[in-house]
Amino acid sequence: MNVIETKNLTKKFERLVAVNRLNLKIEEGEIFGLLGPNGAGKTTTLSMLATLIPPTEGSARVNGFDVKSEASQVRHSIGFVFQDPSSDDMLTGRENLYLHALMYGVDMRQINKKMDEVLRLVDLTSRQHERMKRYSGGMRRRLELARGLLHEPKVLFLDEPTLGLDPQTREHLWGYIKKLSTEKRITIIITTHYMEEADKLCNRLAIIDHGKVVALDTPANLKKVLGGDVVRLKIAKPNIAAIKKLKYVKKIKQMDRFLVLTVNDAGKHLQEMLMRVGEVKSVESHSPTLNDVFLHYTGSEIRSEEGEGGYFARFMHSGNR
Amino acid sequence: MGELNGLYAIWYREFKIFTRERSRLVSALVQPLIWLVIFGSGLGSSIELGTAGSGIGYQQFIFPGILVMTILFGSLFFGLYIIMDKRVDFLKEVLVAPLSRTTIFFGKVLGGATDGTIEIIILMMLGALLFGINFTIYSAIMTLAIVALLMVSIVSLGLIFGSMMDSLEGFGLVSSFVIFPLFFLSGGLFPVKNLPSWLYGFVVINPVSYAVDALRTVILGVSAFGLPLDFAVLIGFALVMIAIGTWSFKRMKL
Numbered sequence: 001m002n003v004i005e006t007k008n009l010t011k012k013f014e015r016l017v018a019v020n021r022l023n024l025k026i027e028e029g030e031i032f033g034l035l036g037p038n039g040a041g042k043t044t045t046l047s048m049l050a051t052l053i054p055p056t057e058g059s060a061r062v063n064g065f066d067v068k069s070e071a072s073q074v075r076h077s078i079g080f081v082f083q084d085p086s087s088d089d090m091l092t093g094r095e096n097l098y099l100h101a102l103m104y105g106v107d108m109r110q111i112n113k114k115m116d117e118v119l120r121l122v123d124l125t126s127r128q129h130e131r132m133k134r135y136s137g138g139m140r141r142r143l144e145l146a147r148g149l150l151h152e153p154k155v156l157f158l159d160e161p162t163l164g165l166d167p168q169t170r171e172h173l174w175g176y177i178k179k180l181s182t183e184k185r186i187t188i189i190i191t192t193h194y195m196e197e198a199d200k201l202c203n204r205l206a207i208i209d210h211g212k213v214v215a216l217d218t219p220a221n222l223k224k225v226l227g228g229d230v231v232r233l234k235i236a237k238p239n240i241a242a243i244k245k246l247k248y249v250k251k252i253k254q255m256d257r258f259l260v261l262t263v264n265d266a267g268k269h270l271q272e273m274l275m276r277v278g279e280v281k282s283v284e285s286h287s288p289t290l291n292d293v294f295l296h297y298t299g300s301e302i303r304s305e306e307g308e309g310g311y312f313a314r315f316m317h318s319g320n321r
Numbered sequence: 322m323g324e325l326n327g328l329y330a331i332w333y334r335e336f337k338i339f340t341r342e343r344s345r346l347v348s349a350l351v352q353p354l355i356w357l358v359i360f361g362s363g364l365g366s367s368i369e370l371g372t373a374g375s376g377i378g379y380q381q382f383i384f385p386g387i388l389v390m391t392i393l394f395g396s397l398f399f400g401l402y403i404i405m406d407k408r409v410d411f412l413k414e415v416l417v418a419p420l421s422r423t424t425i426f427f428g429k430v431l432g433g434a435t436d437g438t439i440e441i442i443i444l445m446m447l448g449a450l451l452f453g454i455n456f457t458i459y460s461a462i463m464t465l466a467i468v469a470l471l472m473v474s475i476v477s478l479g480l481i482f483g484s485m486m487d488s489l490e491g492f493g494l495v496s497s498f499v500i501f502p503l504f505f506l507s508g509g510l511f512p513v514k515n516l517p518s519w520l521y522g523f524v525v526i527n528p529v530s531y532a533v534d535a536l537r538t539v540i541l542g543v544s545a546f547g548l549p550l551d552f553a554v555l556i557g558f559a560l561v562m563i564a565i566g567t568w569s570f571k572r573m574k575l
Contacts, residue, residue: 102326
């Protein structure tokens, strides 16, 4: 069964087309990733699916409900973890959960039990009575993750869940997200511009650029498309003709002063290639990553590892309430 | 049921914050006390109110006005603080919840009115203890009723401004162009009879004047407009503010 189905979903902001005729089918129980650079339309897509903003054209169904005509049912059946902090600093972790449970109409007799359960799931039981201004960025995300689960949604949307977190915390959080997916059996839709995150976490992912899906498959299959290892050469005057003659070189791409080759069994053939291509400043060879896949489909690299606006920058300026 | 729980949730949050931010309560109480003690006795020593023999001195005369001032500052800024919710994504979390915008609006108004009422009760006790204000059960209850009506209107006004603003820079403008004119033109600090007619005109069209007059009537027994008119204006003002407030909440963008 498809938990999410979009038909030509489109969002225009004045003259900018943020999401362009998007067609997605997301199945129950998967961790589905939307991968793309900042401004590719990931958050806009998520916002439309969560009924936060209306689509300009096209339609989408979430849990069988139409996002335009059945917004309220959609909202009841989804959880959303925002890119920016969205909990109250002055309240404790548990109080923030309590507020959420009340707003989503969780059965009063079950609220305490459910709060205990989600707190345990994200290992925050011991810190639940502390005010959230004393939480670290990672703890805050975990609490917001737990909060998104309180009303037992069928689908959980995570918008850049690890943006601005250090690598260790990030990996830690992936563990929690995987745990949610297996223990709660809910469908998780995640946006990210971190290749590694998409690779490790997602069952399937859609690579999005300029509001369009350019590729959609499992991470392993996406990488297979490249059909070989990636060799990156820094070179001023490449002898392309000579390289083209080599049978094991599948693809040649020239970018600035770099030559990017897709090569069968690169380790074995590196020597020969280097001899033919000309004077090389540096060389790098690796098995394909999602970054290479992205490059392959879009011709540009993901502008990776930079936060948009900065989770913490915004947090710091927000001041105290 | 769901909407009622949601209303309680919004109120609960505001009340929790109120109990934790003691500094807000302290500053809300210190300002009126400074006015009453310094301004009240300073100006009171050289002012002729025409109330000789009635036992009403200048401090007592401005006491209702000072209650109104406390509400104006406290409630309006309470409403404006929704800008802070916008800056972190807390407001988004609330607006995504399956609650109607009207419920969210009323939850905020109730939260602000609760905070304000607690401040006013403390001021009333201080007034009785330190400034010679005699409250009866009737006048105390009536005072709270008038105060509640005004607070609902002013919190709504703050929320209306807050829903339209994106940054805190506008706070100063609201102080200068809303709070001070509303307060100084309310007759809170002077009797409204004998005013030059242009000034009297401003006082009459200012809804806050009727709150001052109503409070003065029930606390001191001095009336300019009469209690029925006072209540009619206050109820009308509250209804209009609520109507505009719920409307502006509905069209507020994330």
